[in-house]
Amino acid sequence: MKLSRRTLLRGAGVGLGLPWLEAMMPSTARAQAAAPRSPVRMAVLYMPNGVNTAHWYPEGVGRDFKLSTTLEPLGGLNDQIMVLSNLWNAAAKGGDGHYCKESAILTCATIKKTPGVDLANGTSMDQLAAQRLGEHTPLPSLELGIAPVAVGVDLAVGYTRIYGSYISWSNANTPLAREVNPRGVYERLYRAGTAQNGDAAKLDTLLLDRVLGDAKRLRAEVGAADSARLDEYLSTVRSIEQRVQRASSGTKRDWKPRAQLKPEAAPPEQPGSHEEHSRLMLDMIATAFQSDTTRISTFMFGNAVSNVSFRFLDGVSLGHHDTSHHGKAEDKLRQYQLVNRWHVAQYAYLLRKLQAMKEGEATVLDNSMILFGSALSDGDTHSPRKLPLILGGRGGGRIDSGQHLKYTEDTPLANLYVSMLDAFGAPVERFADSTGPLPGVLV
């Protein structure tokens, strides 16, 4: 038998390197004059597996609240955050323990139980915003994660694990692929934000027109059932085509960012640890927001049911999901809390990073809304009630931060999204099962 085990195993191999980076001029020529007002950015950081509820909720409500032990890493940021207690996601109450909840955190829809053939969720709120305002930035939105899509179908509950691997859905049937390699993200941001020279853009347009033509002809040849896939292809090609045109003409750009991307700032390809990996991905959000390459991002610390080992933390001997199934056992609850707290610390890291980025008189954090939380409260009972959620940043002055807001337990999570979409500049009358905006959130 003759084979190269290493090549087989790596699957990564040579990779693409960065030839285009060197070749590309760091051109920043944009004809557009800067609009005076900084745009609002929005990110959602998703933590799988819920929280140890005994140590999550702050003490006191309103402006005078004290951070709990789990939220301690946010110390000093009290006036920058808004802790939201007791919201729930009614659409996620049935189904199984995880997929049904976690996949619906931004859609507030009930997912369809399927191993894949008729996947159905809803459009997520970040994508709704991207569809409304995404044309103002080189990338409409940025979907990030740590773990690649989870393998297989969960035969025990009958859901494809795809559900647990995506929180951003461009429509009810289409989850959005995520980037998990920080270097890849940086390259993408750089490429998207760098104006293409006219010839290259012209060639890209020719190429895209040709393959659009192929898709249209093919659409006429295949059966009705297959045309949906080709429609997906057609609309994807069109969106790239529009992006190429925008990039070369500079139209639609409504604001000139103060920061530019530099090719030499690309992060390493293979982060050393889970913590380093997480922070590099959060850095990418900060970079994307500061350079206005996109204004919308979602990030998954792990897939639903993630059992990534947290033994790198002092006092933790288990994987993430194992700690969440504590069965009220003291030692597991303690470990669970430590894992939750680690996630909060990463969130605090991003908030501080954005706070340190000046934008005129304000900071990027002032102009952002960074939602952090989980689709479950207690991971042991898989409850979609009393969700642990924190909104950081002032949303360009629209968010009345510095409060702990405690609602009645029947308040829909979707109401928060109505308020956030309003602050973002993409107001909606309703989102999923919303009953109105969430009182107290907006100034």
Add this chain to the structure above:
Amino acid sequence: MTVGRYSRCFAMFLAVAAALDAQPANYSFQDAQAFLKEHCQVCHQGASPAGGFDLRQTAGAGSIRSEAARWSSVALRVKNGEMPPAGAPALTASLREQFTTWVTAAVREGACGTGAIPAASGIRRLNREEYAATLRDLLDLQVDLTSSLPADGAGGEGFDNSGETLFLSPLLLEKYMKTAQFAMDASAKEYKSREKIFVARPGGGVSQEQAAREILKSFLPRAFRRPVSPDDLAQYLTLYRAARKQGQDFEPAILFTLRAVLVSPRFLFLVEPANNSGDMRRIDAYSLASRLSYFLQGSMPDELLVDIAAAGKLHEPAVVRELIPVLMRREQTIEFAKRFVDQWLRVRQLDTDKAPDAKLFPAWTTDEDLRSDIRLQPALFFYEILKRDLSILNLIDSSQTVVTKKLARHMGETIKATTDQQPQWLDLPAGSTRGGLLGMPAVLAVASYPYRTSPVLRGAWILEAILGTPPPPPPANVPALEKQASDEGPKSVREMLTQHRADPACASCHSRIDPLGFALENYDFIGRWRDQDAGKPIDNRGELPDGTSVAGPQSLKAALLERKDLFVRNLTGKMLGYALGRGLTLQDSCTVDRIVAELKENDYRAQKLLELIVLSTPFQYQPPATGRSKGGKQ
């Protein structure tokens, strides 16, 4: 002390019941009706029945056929304890078991009466491994492009080649464009690639236009995996001319045109011409070549397959019988074995959340050779079985295995491996317990926690991956093991599980799961042999629900071989799902039945399994046109 989700008490019926117990005798349609009437009727009747399900829909005897999907869904919800809902009187495990076992059997029997009917395979995108391999073969380019795309999720039978879950998104299309550019740039610098692309050159009476035409004439059918029309050729020639008009020289214009080919849906998707007739029909020869090639080679059809397809002979049983051994001798079969086995057995998870703990097993991170030896052993073993056309029962137990010297040392075996350069196919020493998948460290590790073994995880893994009868999810609100045990001080895992099974509600499932796992307790979390754990001797004994005693790996394998029908059926279903790139339908399960029966007549030979799948109705045929759009957007 750690307890995962499977350590919870399963107070409900398991599909396992059917696996390890006898079928309930004397259960009839009337019994099923009585069950529904007693436990479901209150909500599922009247003007607005709960969930839109009215018992009248399943009342007639004919409904087993006409409403098969509805019956199956009822059975699944009862099996998983979702119905009757919380608050309704709870059902005993045996009531659930009898009902669901009967429904499953009856629905299957009803469906198979009509003979095999193919389901629509649909257009499907190449997944990232297929895409990278296809570029490699199309351009003769020895660069691995896999990492240039994000991983694809899985659907259907649990594989990432399921058309239904291979979505497209702007991120992916961007990556396709970038990768195509990279691949064409790289090809321009490679002698072999250039030979493959530039089959004609301008000069010596050949105009640039003529050369371009020749190049496209050769490239397009290979990229699109079927002959192309003059019109298709003209379209790409127009693109070439446009590039020339943009000031591109001959060669850059060609490379640019081919770049577009690599982003075309005809390249990115496997597309089969629609069947517009009212009857099922055999797919065309080129579609069959692609199906066969992506199934067994994971890449585009090569010249051999295209030639046989062009001659109209690829569907002939005699040709397939001759072809399969030829394909199995190729190195690409390793890729096929790896993709299939990695996902079937879930050993791919060793790369992510199942990676052994770095502190407890540093070699996993420091010794790349040992890691790849462990990681690839199941796939290479499967490859040898395919290549040598051995019985698939070798997967349960075998007198041979695949090892390097280093891996043999890790396993503590006196196998006569002579090298660490390449894994070797070798006889196991007499009395070895390492035969079959269950003796392999990769399997033993993926069915453990990353830091310790779990009889429950291993038992559940065997039920799911080997027997195809996964346990249902644990119910909510069941106290964890340690809570029950805490009154009486710390205990061993065995003591806790014994106590757990003392509760009859828990026993219904754990009596099926735990003994399978206990039999493997001599292997630690990374598959090394041990006689003791924490100073105590290993107790590897257990009793299966039917009374069979097992003690240690060999008697476990003997017990599994007693249930080989389940294993063979499971493997056949997985393989058929992988081959078709979609989830199996009820009709497909009849095909599975037939293949299982024929395999039995053929000593369970591995190549026979492939042959039967390739020659099966769902692999060879398209369903009649329905004219109905399924799951469409817009």
